[in-house]
Amino acid sequence: MQKKHPYLRDKLSIEQRAKFQRGTDVGVLAHEVFPGGINMAPNSPSQFPKKVHETMENLGKPEVNVMYEAVLQYNDTLIMLDMLVRDGDRWLAIEVKSSMRLSETYYNDAALQYYVLHGCGVPLSDFKLMYLNGDYEKNGPIDVNQLFKMESVMDYVVEREAFVAKNVERLKAVVALPHSPLVNIGTQCNNPYPCDFQGHCWKLIPKNSFLFTTAMDDETLFLSYFNGVNSNEKMLQQLDPNSLEAHQIEALETNSYYVDYKTLYALAPQPKPKSVAYLNLLLHHPAVPEIDGTKPYEEMVLAFALQGEHEPNGCFVWDCFEDHNLWKEAIGILIEKLARYELIVCFTPQNLSTTLLRHEIIRNREVGYKVFNLFEVLQNAHFYHPAIKRGFTLQRLAEVLFPACKLFEHSRILVEATSNDLMGYQQAREDLISENEIVEKTYQHFFK
Secondary structure, eight states: OTTTOGGGSOOOOHHHHHHHHHHHHHHHHHGGGSOSOEEOOOSSGGGHHHHHHHHHHHHTOTTOOEEEEEEEEETTEEEEEEEEEEETTEEEEEEEOSSSSOOHHHHHHHHHHHHHHHHTTOOEEEEEEEEEOTTOOOOSSOOHHHHEEEEEOHHHHHHTHHHHHHHHHHHHHHHHSSSOOOOOOOGGGTSSSOOTTHHHHTTTSOTTOGGGOSSSOHHHHHHHHTTTOOSHHHHHHTSOTTSHHHHHHHHHHHTOOBOOHHHHHHTSOSSOOSOEEEEEEEEEOOSSOOSTTOOTTOOEEEEEEEESTTSGGGEEEEEOTTOGGGTTHHHHHHHHHHTTOSEEEEOOSSOHHHHHHHTTSSOSGGGGGGEEEHHHHHHHTTOBOGGGTTOOOHHHHHHHHOTTSOOOOHHHHHHHHTSSOHHHHHHHHHHHHHHHHHHHHHHHHHHO
């Protein structure tokens, strides 16, 4: 699909694009570990053949010691290796990852690259994965030799070569087909990663199909679906009318949402608080530490919006978009402001009590009762709407409860806030406030 029908690919989310950009940025920084190399990256796919030829030529030039994004091709399989470093009469292959630990996915990625390198006859002294050192603490300019650590995977990639060769032939046969493979939708649509072509492959599935429910796992749903239970009516015949799955299907049929009100009201704050604050935190976890004294992916408060009766004009916004060094100023401000309220309402998949404790915004666990996380409360009350099948976000909740409201992905705010652009900063502040308004409306909707 990617090779022959890329126009059918789903639009990438802002969060996914940000992840790709983060990987690119970390990869470029890693070049400084072996400086002075030649960048072989093509400007467009049409330059691949040229860059393959130039890479092979450079292997034989004694004056070339390092190549970045080396382009090699073997048996119709093309790779772009992050770094090739001359090591005597051989070469050290390095692939860079923007994570702090290695996974099987990364090892298999390296195995494919080794297959091509070996096929091209590149003499290797070693193959290493380079990744972020979680123990590195910034103190002054970034020390790339301390920021990154490397692990040899040579034994693994050599052992996997036969496995890779077999799969290359299998996948070449797929690409050679005159049409797309006839594969039914199934659990593979989201495992191990969500597929980029779900919009195309699921287009004939009714939007109110029980396949969009969440009470049962996908494996059970698809097992029923391919065993002839291919409609909501047939699925309901097999279910207890009082089951969560039945309630979700009824919500689909009526184009509404389901929530267990008994559980919801049992979780309501008691007694009814006299003063309520609505808090929206924008947390930043930069892969490469930006502030002295911080480590890779260490959390910082980049901004917050606080709505409540004690705030000027009803809403207070703080941010350090233009100078991240000021982020700890948020701590003192929040300590002072949150103390004025009996209840702090938020919507976040993170445990906000833990976050506030970690930054000593609340000083002990007993104060944690003040935090009322709508995300957790609605999940515990089995809130359901087909919009949340692939993730329960504030944006999707707003689509369900307040369809007239326009709300963007939360990850967009972080992109705006780190854009180094004054217009982006202003938009981030406005979006932060818009999210908080939805949090307030949601709380009032269920607990007024």
